[in-house]
Structures are given as structure tokens and as C-alpha cells.
Amino acid sequence: MVNIRNLDPSASPLDYYGSELRRLREDAGLKQGQLGDIIFCAGSLVGQIETARKVPTREFSERVDAALVTGGVFSRLVGLVLRSQLPSWFQAYAEMEAKAAYISSFQAQLVYGLLQTEEYARALLGVDRPGQVDELLAARMERQRILKRDNPPALWVVLAEAVLHQEVGGRPVMRDQLAHLLTFLDHPWVKIQVLPFSIGQHTGMMGSFNLLRFDSDPDLFYEEGYADGHMTANPSVIRERSVGYARLQAGALSPEDSAQLIARVMEERYGDKPEPDGRGVA
Numbered sequence: 001m002v003n004i005r006n007l008d009p010s011a012s013p014l015d016y017y018g019s020e021l022r023r024l025r026e027d028a029g030l031k032q033g034q035l036g037d038i039i040f041c042a043g044s045l046v047g048q049i050e051t052a053r054k055v056p057t058r059e060f061s062e063r064v065d066a067a068l069v070t071g072g073v074f075s076r077l078v079g080l081v082l083r084s085q086l087p088s089w090f091q092a093y094a095e096m097e098a099k100a101a102y103i104s105s106f107q108a109q110l111v112y113g114l115l116q117t118e119e120y121a122r123a124l125l126g127v128d129r130p131g132q133v134d135e136l137l138a139a140r141m142e143r144q145r146i147l148k149r150d151n152p153p154a155l156w157v158v159l160a161e162a163v164l165h166q167e168v169g170g171r172p173v174m175r176d177q178l179a180h181l182l183t184f185l186d187h188p189w190v191k192i193q194v195l196p197f198s199i200g201q202h203t204g205m206m207g208s209f210n211l212l213r214f215d216s217d218p219d220l221f222y223e224e225g226y227a228d229g230h231m232t233a234n235p236s237v238i239r240e241r242s243v244g245y246a247r248l249q250a251g252a253l254s255p256e257d258s259a260q261l262i263a264r265v266m267e268e269r270y271g272d273k274p275e276p277d278g279r280g281v282a
Contacts, residue, residue: 007052013081014052017074022050024068039063055085055135058142082142085135089228093210096220096231098146102213104245105157106195106204109166111177112157114144115184115192120177123169147190155190158248159258160204161197164265175270178262185259193252194261202251203244211238211245 009019025035025046032050033043041060048054056064061074086094097103097114105112111120118141125136146152167174184190195202212220218233221241232238253261 012052013077013084014055017056017077017081018050018052020073020077021046021056021064024070024073025050028068035064035067038067055138056081057138058082079142079145082139085132085139090224093222093229093231094143096212096222097143097210099214099217100153100212100220101215102154103156104211104213105155106160106209106245106248107157107163108160108204108208109163110168110208111159111163111181113140114147114155115157115181115190116140116144117173117177117180119173120168123173152189156193156249157191158193158195158204158245158252160195161261164194164262165269167270171270175266178266178270181262182259182266185255191255192258192262193249193255194258195248195252196261199251203247209241209245211241 007015007019007022009016025032028035030038031043032046036043036046039060040063045054045060049056049060056074056078058075058078061078064070064074065072083091083094103114110124113121116124118137121140122133122137125140126133129136147155164178168177181192184192195204207223209221209223212222214220218235219238219242220231220233221237222229222231224230252258
């Protein structure tokens with residue numbers, strides 16, 4: 001069954017993507033099912049994306065570009081589409097995050113979004129928005145592409161030790177997430193420190209926050225609340241939080257010692273444990 005729905009291309013990036021996909025597909029003389037066969041997906045998926053009922057992935061976009069010889073139109077457009085799926089209050093931060101030259105993040109409860117595995121992120125996103133998990137997950141994974149650029153931002157993350165113990169998605173998911181953090185130990189642009197429980201009271205106990213620095217724009221401070229986020233370039237706030245972040249870094253374990261702690265928690269808390277009959281669990 002062919003999906004037919006008139007779209008207003010100016011309504012949203014998703015509507016524009018869908019209208020362009022339909023236009024270029026029809027210009028190529030292909031039906032939805034035929035294009036689906038070429039890019040190894042169901043014709044119904046093509047129809048859902050053309051009618052803005054489903055969000056395209058980057059892989060889908062790259063395959064469509066190759067099939068329709070678009071010169072990379074959809075690969076360029078999909079980033080905008082995925083960013084539009086983020087909560088409206090978070091989109092401004094995501095845009096500035098992508099432009100930053102240096103990102104400093106303190107996380108009191110969760111792994112920073114740029115360092116999350118897909119399954120860890122899926123578990124988090126499914127708590128409040130179970131019906132939008134796929135779209136939100138694709139948007140979060142798109143954010144992480146900035147770390148793979150030729151000129152990525154320098155990212156320094158301080159994680160409270162509680163982050164390692166807060167189980168998200170189950171033990172296998174947490175084990176994979178902590179293992180993923182360990183892959184950054186020798187990364188030239190990413191450094192991870194753990195703030196141990198033994199530090200006691202500290203300046204980050206009021207909550208997580210991020211500092212963004214740019215090559216030519218003013219620094220930004222960002223903190224996230226329950227239902228929204230707050231971003232400011234107020235110099236006094238930047239100064240206060242920069243000093244606070246320096247204190248957190250000074251009190252945290254070194255990246256090498258942090259990796260040892262992460263590895264220990266990964267094995268002791270999330271490693272395979274024998275069942276009563278001696279069988280292991282995943």
C-alpha cells in the first residue's frame with residue numbers, strides 16, 4: 001500500500017526530508033518498494049519516512065544518497081532532522097556543544113551523553129518517553145559524532161563514583177558501559193576522572209553541570225533540571241563554576257587511577273556471578 005500524505009516542507013526538518021525523499025525518488029522513476037529493495041529495507045519504511053511518520057537514520061540516509069545519486073543531500077540533512085528530535089529546551093545546548101572547542105562536564109548521577117553506549121542510552125530514554133526511544137536514541141548517537149570529527153573538541157569528564165554504581169539497564173548493560181569508558185583511557189582528546197566517595201562533601205553536590213569553551217565565542221555554563229535546562233554566558237557564573245570544576249578535577253582520581261576503579265567496579269559489581277547450581281549469568 002503506497003503511503004500518500006501531503007507535507008509542508010517548511011513545517012519541520014523531518015517534513016522537509018520526507019518531501020525531498022519523495023521528490024527525488026519520483027524523479028528517479030522508482031516506487032517506494034523499488035527504492036526499498038535497492039537500499040535493503042521495506043518499501044513501507046520508505047513510505048513512513050516520506051510522510052514524516054518515522055525518523056530516518058544516518059545509515060538509511062547514506063544508502064538513499066548512493067541509490068539516488070544525490071551528492072550527499074540526505075547525509076547532510078539527517079543531522080538537522082535528528083537534532084530536531086531532541087527536547088526543544090535541549091536543542092540550543094546540543095547546537096553549542098557541537099561547536100565547542102573544549103567541553104568540561106561534571107556528572108553526579110549518569111554517564112555523560114557523549115560517552116553513553118546505545119543500550120545504556122536506550123534504558124535511560126525509555127523511562128519517560130517509551131514511545132519515542134528510537135528517535136531519541138538516534139539523536140543521542142548523532143551527538144556523539146562530534147568526537148569522531150577530524151578536529152574534535154577536547155572533552156574532560158569528571159564522574160562521581162555514584163555513576164559507576166547506579167545500575168542502568170541491568171548488569172550486562174552496565175558492564176558494557178563501563179568497558180566503553182575504559183576505551184577512552186588512551187584517547188588523545190577525551191579524559192575521564194572519577195570523584196571517589198572518600199572525597200566527602202564537594203562543590204558538585206548541587207548537581208551536574210557542563211562548561212563549554214569556544215575558539216572565538218564567550219564561554220557557556222549549562223545545567224539541566226528535571227524538565228528543562230539553563231544555559232548562560234554570565235562571566236561571574238562562568239568564573240565561579242570554572243573554579244568549582246578545577247576543585248573537582250583536583251579532588252578526583254587521575255585518569256589512570258580512575259580507569260582502575262572503573263575496571264574494579266565493572267568486575268566486582270557487574271561481572272558474571274554464578275547461579276546456585278553453578279551456572280553463570282550473562
